[in-house]
Amino acid sequence: MSKLFKTKSGRLQQISLVVAPVISLLIILFADLDPENKKVTYTFAIAFLMAAWWITEAIPLAATALIPVAFFPLFGVVDGKTVSSMYFNHLIFLFIGGFLMAFAMERWNLHRRIALKILIFFGISPGRILLGFMLATAFLSMWMSNTATAMMMVPIALSIIFKLEESLGKEKTGKYNIGLLLGIAYSASIGGITTLVGTPPNLSFARIVNIIFPEMAEISFADWFIFAVPVTVLIFLTAWVLLYIMYKPKEQWNNLQIDDFKKEYVALGKPKPEERIVLILFVILAFLWIFRAGFSIQSIEIPGWSKLFKTPSFINDGTVAIFIALFLFMIPSKTQKGERIMNWETANKIPWGIVLLFGGGFALAQGFVESGLSVWFGEQLAGLANVKPIVLTFANVSMMSLLTELTSNVATTEMILPILAGLAMTIKINPLLLMVPATLAASLAFMLPVATPPNAIIFGTNRIRVKDMVKTGFFLNLAGIVIATLVMYFWGTLVFDIDVSVFPDWATAAVK
Helix, strand or coil: CHHHHHHHHHHHHHHHHHHHHHHHHHHHHHCCCCCCCHHHHHHHHHHHHHHHHHHHCCCCHHHHCCHHHHHHHHCCCCCHHHHHHCCCCHHHHHHHHHHHHHHHHHHCCHHHHHHHHHHHHHCCCHHHHHHHHHHHHHHHHCCCCHHHHHHHHHHHHHHHHHHHHHHHCHHHHHHHHHHHHHHHHHHHHHHHCCCCCCCHHHHHHHHHHHHHCCCCCCCCHHHHHHHHHHHHHHHHHHHHHHHHHHHCCCCCCCCCCCHHHHHHHHHCCCCCHHHHHHHHHHHHHHHHHHHCCEEEECCEEEECHHHHCCCHHHCCHHHHHHHHHHHHHHCECCCCCCCECCCHHHHCCCCHHHHHHHHHHHHHHHHHHHHCHHHHHHHHCHHHHHCCHHHHHHHHHHHHHHHHHHCCHHHHHHHHHHHHHHHHHHHCCCCHHHHHHHHHHCCCCCCCCCCCHHHHHHHCCCCCCHHHHHHHHHHHHHHHHHHHHHHHHHHHHHHCCCCCCCCCHHHHCCCC
16 A cells, blocks of 8 residues: 555656646746736746645755745846845744754753653553653653654653553553554644744744734744643643543553653663753753743733843844854763764754755745735635634634645645735735634644654554544544634734734735
8 A cells, every 4th residue: 555655656746747847837928817017927836836846745845945046036026135045044043043952952862851750750540641741742842843852752652652562461552552652743743833943834934924024023932932832732631631532541550650661761870961951051042032022911011131132133032042052062071071062963963954945935935025926815815805804714724734734834834824914914904813823723733644744753653543543633633723713812812912803004014
């Protein structure tokens, strides 16, 4: 079956490699989306080519992301200097700084110590073990790549699964083991929602909304964190309850001891000096991110530390990430003479392909704005102006959640957000009402192995069937869609100071 799937996938890639450019060329030659502005048609054709190649992976995703560098200047959409600058900005450095901290945690085994400590704390009952694994995964994925988090947690989970099977037998644990692995995959995606660095779509949103609406006040790390925590908590609890109900053991466990976890922890030995240093820097980084810009909710206001400087607006979350990351290269290791906490050999594992993918999305968003394509899309959807905003948001979140089951969530986010911005400007509603929940929905992909890297990782253990993932993920997707929509309206409007009935001035300034 897998060979057949690969064959079909390969054929689709070959077809897309030829057909997508031909269709794009036909659009350029024979379509005329806006007679007064040829850039709209050119940008649409280029966006179609990128979307087709991103979805089918006809060429590597990072290579597809370079298309704007070549084609936007050639067709007069965006000049080469501007489009090139989109590939490296403060959010890219935020991403890089976050990865460097994650690599430092992995290099000195701090990540395993944190995970096992949480598991020991929560106990050995089936519900507690599931909760412990899910909480450890969700917490780490707030700061680390969800892929790296899942890769780290799965071996720990498998070691526990082996012990469960030894003590209780495979028949008693088989069903529960599926729920445990699904819990890791789901928590890696859910935890990433909480912070701007937790998942790529969040970073894409922060940059794209800044490109399209330059007059809008910055959405800081703290702003997003305050908004996203209730979403994360509600979806997390829903996932835990759902998994426990569907996969709890039929019989009680009597042979499992908490010593199984303690032995894993003891095997790590005493904390190394490097672990303590990385933990201290990690805590400092989180503190500086959260309190950089300060935040206010109605009458409550907490000023940010950046105001201690003469130019607080010059300092962003990328600045903070790199500032702390530099200490990793400066502080010497005490257990490995001549080494530092971080070396370039480890740092060079940064997924530069994802960095380029980010850049391609930012460049595409710039093209949407410069050409007027985002506004054109919005005008085509002007008939939705009479639909209630909450209904429109629900439909939008549902669409994004389904799309990301089959496509890259980063690519989907970077394609859809500019369109939603154009729609919001056309029907005169606050763009954040559409763009923020759509960004959340990009991480709500729980049904298929190809939907997210964590899903693929647990599927690779050969202990889970596709039908198990679809059956469980379907219900969690539905819950996530409802939660994202409702939290946006009853909490997000307070955090982001949104009046549902008012079209903001910063959005008016972006209408051309």
